[in-house]
Amino acid sequence: MNTTTAAPPQVRRVRRRNRNRWTVGWVLSRLPYWIVAVFLSGAAFLWIYPFLWMVSASLKDQLEVFASGLGLLPDKPIWENYQRAWGEAGFGKYLVNTVIVTVSTVVIVVVRCAMAGYVLARYRFAGRRVALTILVVTLFVPTGYTIIPVIDISQRLGLLNSLAGMIIALSGGAHVAAILLYMGYFRQVPRELEEAAVIDGAGFLSLFFRVMLPLAIPVTATVTLMTFLATWNAFFLPLVFSFSRPDLRTLSVGMLAFVGENSVDWSGMAAAAVISLLPVVLLFALLQRYFVEGVAGAVKS
Structure with missing residues (x-):
């Protein structure tokens, strides 16, 4: 027969809080708002950068596509493309x-x-x-x-x-x-x-x-x-x-x-x-x- 009693609610809450520590959400919730915003904005930019580069390449000529490297702004938009x-x-x-x-x-x-x-x-x-x-x-x-x-x-x-x-x-x-x-x-x-x-x-x-x-x-x-x-x-x-x-x-x-x-x-x-x-x-x-x-x-x- 198991005589182990359930832990009090306060102990269970502490244990649950300790288990949830050091997750990404827990860390982000402890950081200032502007740091979280900058981090997420940078991640979003990296995510959509290939699409932005493609849009930029569609407004460049053949030589500028490769000469500009990772740059996004064309020297002169070429809508004829x-x-x-x-x-x-x-x-x-x-x-x-x-x-x-x-x-x-x-x-x-x-x-x-x-x-x-x-x-x-x-x-x-x-x-x-x-x-x-x-x-x-x-x-x-x-x-x-x-x-x-x-x-x-x-x-x-x-x-x-x-x-x-x-x-x-x-x-x-x-x-x-x-x-x-x-x-x-x-x-x-x-x-x-x-x-x-x-x-x-x-x-x-x-x-x-x-x-x-x-x-x-x-x-x-x-x-x-x-x-x-x-x-x-x-x-x-x-x-x-x-x-x-x-x-x-x-x-x-x-x-x-x-x-x-x-x-x-x-x-x-x-x-x-x-x-x-x-x-x-x-x-x-x-x-x-x-x-x-x-x-x-x-x-x-």
Whole structure:
């Protein structure tokens, strides 16, 4: 029989305080405010410096890109780099292709993964554990191993050199992380909501699209952002699908236009990279709050 008595509350608080000492948060909380601000500002600057350098390089000529070293201020901004990237390199057309492919892929992935996560979270059926195991195992399969069968199936279906084939190929993957996020979120939803909707005569599709999916807005924002980033920056699949159709290139594939046989247009490539990154930065700025809420809400379960 254990006769050890619990420690008094005061002793437990002292022990907890001692355990929490010498962590980064504890040290920062003991420093003056201005020192913490300077430290965090320096860390933030180092974090975003590559992006700032790229923006700076997009306003320089070829020689100044390398002659200025780590300097950020161009001697004279050359806005013609953006004009060359947009017009001569065809990035206007590539941007339209990328928007079509990305938006279509995001819509398909959100609806498909939300339905899969909802069914796995709320229904019990034969083979459910097997399906979950297969989904988790696919997380460890490198993406490169799936490119050959995807291309072969697309060619047999006559979808290889088309935007539709590119969209189906990009949205047809497992997207396990998105399914698990929806699954974790839908587990927390009270069953009384479903029962009330069923009593009112709602079927499966009506229950899902009118009740459950609107409740999962934080997770939907998270999945939207994750899928948007992955599709917007995808390279290998769009490269193969547009190999014989340069007019179908996306922004990431269009970067190859600045790589010549004997030279590389670095300033033009930097301008094209800035054009490619601006929509991503804007989207993340709009959805960052929902992104954090979606991940936190799904992990709770």
